[in-house]
Amino acid sequence: xxxxxxxxLCVLAxxxxxxxxxxxxxxxxxxxxxxxxQPVGPATSSSGICTSESLSDQTGAIVRVVCQTGQFVSIGPxxxxxxxxxxxxxxxxxFGPLGPDNRAGFGEFTNGAGxxxxxxxxxxxxxxxxxxxxxxx
Amino acid sequence: MTKLKKLILATALGAAGMGFGSAQAxxxxxxxxxxxxxxxxxxxxxxxxxxxxxxxxxxxxxxxxGGGFTVTCTNTLPYTFGLQLGNGAASPPxxxxxxxxxxxxxxNLAYSLGLSAAGGTGSGAAQAFNVTGTxxxxxxxxxxxxxxxxxxxxxxxxxxIVNY
Numbered sequence: 001x002x003x004x005x006x007x008x009l010c011v012l013a014x015x016x017x018x019x020x021x022x023x024x025x026x027x028x029x030x031x032x033x034x035x036x037x038q039p040v041g042p043a044t045s046s047s048g049i050c051t052s053e054s055l056s057d058q059t060g061a062i063v064r065v066v067c068q069t070g071q072f073v074s075i076g077p078x079x080x081x082x083x084x085x086x087x088x089x090x091x092x093x094x095f096g097p098l099g100p101d102n103r104a105g106f107g108e109f110t111n112g113a114g115x116x117x118x119x120x121x122x123x124x125x126x127x128x129x130x131x132x133x134x135x136x137x
Numbered sequence: 138m139t140k141l142k143k144l145i146l147a148t149a150l151g152a153a154g155m156g157f158g159s160a161q162a163x164x165x166x167x168x169x170x171x172x173x174x175x176x177x178x179x180x181x182x183x184x185x186x187x188x189x190x191x192x193x194x195x196x197x198x199x200x201x202x203g204g205g206f207t208v209t210c211t212n213t214l215p216y217t218f219g220l221q222l223g224n225g226a227a228s229p230p231x232x233x234x235x236x237x238x239x240x241x242x243x244x245n246l247a248y249s250l251g252l253s254a255a256g257g258t259g260s261g262a263a264q265a266f267n268v269t270g271t272x273x274x275x276x277x278x279x280x281x282x283x284x285x286x287x288x289x290x291x292x293x294x295x296x297x298i299v300n301y
Contacts (some may be wrong), residue, residue, distance in 0.1 A: 023177055026299040027227035030184035030204065030268060034287040036244045036278045037192050 178212035179259065179301045187270045191246060193277050195292040201270030202247070208266065208299055216301040217256035218266070224294040231298040237273075242290035245279040250295060259301075268297060277294025 184206040191199050210216050219231020222238070236249030253267040279285075287293055 023301055024179070025227055025229045025301070026179050026181040026208075027221075027296055028181045028184050028206070029224040029294050029296045030206075032187040032201075032238075032240070032248065032250070032270070032287075032290075032293045032295060033186050033188045034240055034242070034246055034248070034272075034290075034293075035188075035190045035284060036246060036280045036286070037190070037284045038280065039192050039194060066207055 139275040165192070177237070177259075177301065179208055179210035179214065179216050179299050181297070182207040182209075182263070184268065184297055187250065187268050189246070189248060189270065190273050191272055191276070191278065193280070194276050197274045199272040200203050201250075201268075201272070202267030204270065205262040206268070206297065208257070208259075209261075209263045210257075210299075210301060212259055212261040214259035214301055216257065216259065216299055218252050219298040219300060220250055220252065220253070220268070221296040221298055223292070224296055227296060227298045229298050230285055230300045231296070235295060238292065238295075240287045240290050241292045242287035243279055244285050244287050246248075246272060246276050246287075252297075255301075 144284045185203040186203040187201045189199055189201050208216065217230060218233075219229060220233070220235045221231045222235055233255065234249060237247040239247040240295070241246065248270055249272075251269045251271075253269055257264055257266075276284060
């Protein structure tokens with residue numbers, strides 16, 4: 001059989017079977033290793049307390065705090081910060097049609113990942129819906 | 138034996154020993170053909186592990202390291218590569234990329250795999266390539282301590298196929 005004929009048959013076979021006219025295969029397996037590390041930077045301190053103030057004074061800002069398990073996550077005023085004098089504890093608020101529902105406590109939001117250790121509402125002016133606070137770590 | 142006969146015999150033996158003739162009466166010869174059948178093959182070296190070192194929520198994508206391998210194919214033999222999920226029997230030709238694959242070890246990170254080339258042409262010598270990988274940025278992953286790995290994973294072995 002002429003070489004050109006063989007090539008033509010290969011092309012036809014490849015088109016019909018949707019795979020190349022291969023003479024053989026060789027294969028081998030390989031592993032995929034992953035090492036996941038926690039970020040090292042301003043958000044994590046050696047004291048075991050991690051804070052993030054980036055964008056904390058902007059409306060609608062999303063502030064992400066990343067900590068190792070067991071570390072304390074604080075969301076609230078710091079001495080000398082812009083929230084000084086306005087705090088009174090840890091609360092969450094729901095602004096529904098029946099009026100404000102002031103709840104104090106810990107771990108109020110249980111439908112998300114992680115645990116909320118504490119939270120604070122600074123200003124509720126103009127707010128007519130529930131105030132959602134998400135902390136994930 | 139007379140002296141004359143001895144002289145004649147000695148002369149004949151001497152002539153034969155000097156190459157002036159032999160006892161062979163004639164020569165004959167024939168030709169034959171040497172047939173060669175070459176079966177083209179490719180061999181694949183061991184493939185280095187593909188490794189990701191990732192930091193939670195890192196902004197940029199993380200490329201993988203490792204994944205190197207060599208292919209040695211018969212000179213001028215074309216070949217292509219394919220990837221296959223898992224470490225089962227090869228089902229050629231495989232795909233050009235894999236993923237995203239979410240590792241099931243608990244680190245909860247997704248990655249994609251590719252190849253440094255779609256294939257090549259054999260040269261008779263080893264030719265080097267890489268399995269490439271990338272892990273998208275912004276993933277948090279899951280890790281309760283400072284650093285975790287996927288040693289407990291059961292879906293971290295993949296397959297490379299060389300089609301020729």
